[in-house]
Structure formats: structure tokens, C-alpha cells
Amino acid sequence: GNPPNLIFIPDANGDDKPDGEPKVLLDGWGINDRHETLNSFIWGPDGWLYGCHGVFTRSNVGKPGAPAEDRKFIDGGIWRWHPxxxxxxxxxxGLSNPWGFDxxxxxxxFATCCVIPHLFHVVQGGIYHKQSRQNVNRYVYDNxxxxxxxxxxxAHGGARFxxxxxxxxKYRDQLFMCNIHQHSVLTDVMVPKGSSYVGKHGEDFMPTxxxxxxxxxxxxxxEGGVYVLDWHDQNI
Known part of the structure; x- marks a missing residue:
């Protein structure tokens, strides 16, 4: 992610060296709020590339050169790209500033969020609780x-089962996530309920x-280890 672009760096022979210049796959990504642009990429089981997008950044996404009518607007939610x-x-x-999806x-x-409640079961076409703003579809009965x-x-960041x-x-199938202001790594346990789940607190896996x-x-x-990215900033 390199707003306003989603770029691809080719490496066909797998030598970990770029084969050429980066290719712009999509452009039009906003940067209104710099900590919530396109983020948290993951390949889905269906072969799509999924990512998150925050609520205070407004994007009109499409292929380079695409006219306005061929672009899609997003100002909060989960997006995907078929390669x-x-x-x-x-x-x-919907959502807020989701910084984790898995x-x-x-x-x-499932997405992890900040400000609003931290955990959501995300399905295609879903319109979710949205921080501070009305959803794009104003005619839904409820989110x-x-x-x-x-x-x-x-706030929470990251999400990996x-x-x-x-x-x-005991850790298998637990969702690992960072709690940014609590300076810790936590887990939640997904318990099936009807067509969805209840997210129950697992344990404080790594308090600091x-x-x-x-x-x-x-x-x-x-190899099965859990890796955590440390922002490392005492002003947070």
C-alpha cells in the first residue's frame, strides 16, 4: 500500500529482488487521515487479496486512468482485489479504523477495530457499526x-488466528491481536452462536x-511462532 496507489513489485524467479519497476494495480486511495489508509493485507481462502480502510479517509478506487463512473467509493470497511x-x-x-483482518x-x-467495540464477524455485503459517520447506504434498518x-x-491492531x-x-483457533494502549498482546475465542459467533476473552497472552x-x-x-510489530512510542 502506497497511497494513492496499491502497487505490485514483481519477482517471478523468487530471488527476492525486484524484476522491474513497481506496477500500479489501483489508484485513488485517499490520505485524509494518514494512519488509516489501505492496510493489513491478507490473502483470503478464495484467492482474493483483502485489506482494511479507515472511516476518516475517503477513497475513490479504480484502475489507473479509470473514469469516475468506474470507480468505487470507500470510507470505512473491508475491500478486496482479485489478482x-x-x-x-x-x-x-462501516467499522472505524480497522487495523486487523483474518x-x-x-x-x-473477522476484523479488529479501535474506538468502537473491538471485534466484528465480517461477511460479504455487510453494513457494520460505523464510527461517527452515516453509512453509504442510508436505507438500511440497522447496522x-x-x-x-x-x-x-x-485501540486494537492486528488480527491473526x-x-x-x-x-x-489451547491456543489453536484463538485470535491474537495487539491492544495498543494496554501495551499487550491479547487473545479472543470465537464461540459459534447461530449463524455467527460470540467473541469471548481468551487470555492476556503477552502483557508488558x-x-x-x-x-x-x-x-x-x-514455524508456528507469533511475530509482533512494535511501534515503540511512549507518546501513544
Whole structure:
């Protein structure tokens, strides 16, 4: 992500060196609020590239050179891009500044957020609780609410389900996320309920006593380890 562009750096031979200049796949991404532009990319089980977008940045996304009528507006939600068909879609609308999105082992999507409740089960076409602004579709009866049954302090960043086997079995299928202002890594447990889930608090996986440590993104390594990106800023 490099607003106003979504770029692709080719490496056909896998030598970790660019084969040429970056290719702009999509442009029109806004930068009104610089900490909530296109972010948190992940490949979905359906082969699409998914990402998040914050509520106070306004984007009109399309292929380079596309006219206004061929672009799609997004100011909060989850989007996706198909790398073969070169199609862009707004997958779901609403939320706040989502900085984490992942799929569980059933292929269901979940987003972590800040300011508003921290956890949402995200389905295609869903219109969700939106921070401070009205949703693009003004005619819905109501928006889709959080699935969490508890509260954490303030903002969350990152979202990865633990689907590896290096950790004890109790961690499998738990959602790992960073709590930015609590300076910790937390987990939630998804409990099926009807057609959705209830997000229950798992455990404080990695609390810290360092006020400059600001976990922001989580990844699961190929060996099963949990990797955390530390923003490291005592002013947060």
C-alpha cells in the first residue's frame, strides 16, 4: 500500500529482488487521515487479496486512468482485489479504523477495530457499526453490531488466528491481536452462536510493563511462532 496507489513489485524467479519497476494495480486511495489508509493485507481462502480502510479517509478506487463512473467509493470497511481478473470490490462497509483482518479455519472473516467495540464477524455485503459517520447506504434498518461480549481498553491492531501447532493445543483457533494502549498482546475465542459467533476473552497472552512498547500488527510464522510489530512510542 502506497497511497494513492496499491502497487505490485514483481519477482517471478523468487530471488527476492525486484524484476522491474513497481506496477500500479489501483489508484485513488485517499490520505485524509494518514494512519488509516489501505492496510493489513491478507490473502483470503478464495484467492482474493483483502485489506482494511479507515472511516476518516475517503477513497475513490479504480484502475489507473479509470473514469469516475468506474470507480468505487470507500470510507470505512473491508475491500478486496482479485489478482487474475483484476477486479476491485468493497467487501463490507462501516467499522472505524480497522487495523486487523483474518479468516478462521472455517473461512469466516473477522476484523479488529479501535474506538468502537473491538471485534466484528465480517461477511460479504455487510453494513457494520460505523464510527461517527452515516453509512453509504442510508436505507438500511440497522447496522451489524459487534460479536464481543467483553471490553478491552481502547485501540486494537492486528488480527491473526493461530492455526499452527507449535503452541499448546489451547491456543489453536484463538485470535491474537495487539491492544495498543494496554501495551499487550491479547487473545479472543470465537464461540459459534447461530449463524455467527460470540467473541469471548481468551487470555492476556503477552502483557508488558514498558509504556513505549506498542504492539500493532501480528503474524504467524511458518514455524508456528507469533511475530509482533512494535511501534515503540511512549507518546501513544
Amino acid at each position: 487474475v481478473r483484476e477486479e476491485f470490490e468493497v467487501f463490507a462497509e 479468516f478462521n479455519d472455517q473461512g469466516q472473516g 451489524i453490531k459487534t460479536i464481543r461480549d467483553h471490553a478491552h481498553k481502547s 493461530y492455526l499452527a501447532d507449535a503452541f499448546p493445543e 510493563n514498558d509504556l513505549a512498547w506498542v504492539g500493532f500488527s501480528v503474524e504467524i510464522g511458518p
